[in-house]
Amino acid sequence: MAAGERCAQVLNRGLTEAFETRADVYLLGEDVLDPYGGAFNVTRGLSERWPDRVITTPISEASLFGVAAGMALRGYRPILEIMFGDFVALGFDQIVNGISKFREMYDDQVTLPLVVRTPMGGRRGYGPTHSQSLEKFLLGVPNIHVAATSECHDLVAMLLDAVDLDEPVFLIENKVMYGRSQRRPVDGRIDGLRCVEEPGPFPALTFSGNDFGPAAATIVTYGGMLPLVLEAATELIVEEEVFCEVVALGRLLPLQLDPVLESVARTGALVTAEEGSLTGGVGAEIAARAQELAWADLRRPVRRVAAADGIIPSAPGLESARLPGVRDVMDAVTALVAAGV
């Protein structure tokens, strides 16, 4: 990994490696051809090297998911780039009534090795229809994997693992993440925090500011929310001398609960932090399961940090007021501490 390499470039390296190592990998998406190379430049250079395997498409998201599914049913490994995560909404019939169904309803006569890559997230002023974090809607869809990339994850490995899996994988990327440097653990640490990485594909990362000594709470998060949560955890140490563990999920579906439960067993309290809106969110699912499985460990109700329900406004001040920030995460933890965790 080149020092300071941006996440978009790292993903581009992952795609390049997938194309180099597997002849059955094709990429479809809008505006993915060179010299443009995708709206966020993640596919740049691919169509020059593999003009037959990079297919630029009409603006037809309602069908593109199905086209990818058809290719996958017949032995290819398509990667579908959806330019903005918001546009996944157009493909929901294909996702729910096709991609989710084929293998199981056809009694395992088929496999569906396809990857959907798409960026979610706001904080760039793109407004209500280009800023959402809609991955929570995928959590109710069986037979798919939802993987959440972050700047601290091994993005090349995640991409290659997604391509290698014989099942549909939605690889959730993040628009802000694309432009940030990838930060991988060096000697088990990222920016002074201990970082333990699970083995296996789409691993969770667990962070600690005091080498897994006593901590007030576990904060579980993923994706573009991770750097804000790490900042909040660091600020809590500096400002309040409060230590937290942070679990950064690499996979939302099937839900990766073990690292969360293990951390909660140590800390006794749980905060969920996500950029998507509160109601019916990822945090709601985690909270429900944590209370079933870790009731004995939890000393306080689970607290959720999320975007307020409603649209994500365009104006920067309005947008940041709507989306969860560093201070919101800190407040959730200090409220738990004040309540006597």
Next chain:
Amino acid sequence: MTSTAPDRTADATLLAGLYRRMYAIRRFEETLLEMFSQGLLSGTTHTCIGQEANAVGVIDNLDRARDVIFSNHRCHGHFLAFTGDQVGLLAEVMGRETGVCGGKGGSQHLCAPNFYTNGVQGSILPVATGIAMAEKLRGARAVTTVFLGDGTLGQGTVYECLNMAALWSQPLLFVVEDNRYAQTTPRELAVAGSIPARAEAFGIATEALDTTDVLEVREAAGRAVARVRETGGPFFLVLGTYRLSPHSKGDDVRDPAEIEAWRTLDPLRVAGSRVPEAERAAIEAVCEDELAAAVAAAEAAPVAGAAA
């Protein structure tokens, strides 16, 4: 209906074979409806009674070893014409372990080698487009056929897929079975403009015919399949037809006189009247025996989920 009939005396064997397959489909579906009315089946079904000439006439042109079909909710005729597997389909509809999808799919979610169906209108076209792409990439010279109805033309994915199939020159045969009704809604209340013109607007070759004569369907589909195979590009075949059965089981609000008038064009009558009576009776007897055996085999199969 067209008045130019092909020379039928030339191939009596062909006609008898086509009649046999249509008769088998008809009796299979009549049996399903009887079983539903007797409470022997649960769930739902959509029969193609009256439309059998399309399934049999189109699919007779396909190469089962390499060509692919994606069909819709009204798929029994296509399935039987392509696979001939009555036991597998009946067991599937009956929820038996030996069903083609182990009882998980039921009537409208079927899978067999090179054959797929799904139950949402318009949902199957994108997947069929992807299949056609894959087969072309593989260099299989395969024809992928997707069956849709006049009702499906209300879905936007139809037009996205016509665009992509033309744009990327995919070997995809669109077969529109225009049976004049979307469930209960007459075509006039749901479809504006010309049906073939929809595909022509994308530069796709089309043919439209109004017939329940299986030989005419077979010939037209033969031209369409040959063209897709030769050009590697799409074709849009519109088959005017009529569904004599209800949309599903008992949900028919059409004027009985209208249905009765269409019975004169029942494809079994149109083809059967040209098969010598003794031969026809023999064909029908064989089909009845096969059907009875299929029913017995499916009934004897273990019920899916019974052990759980």
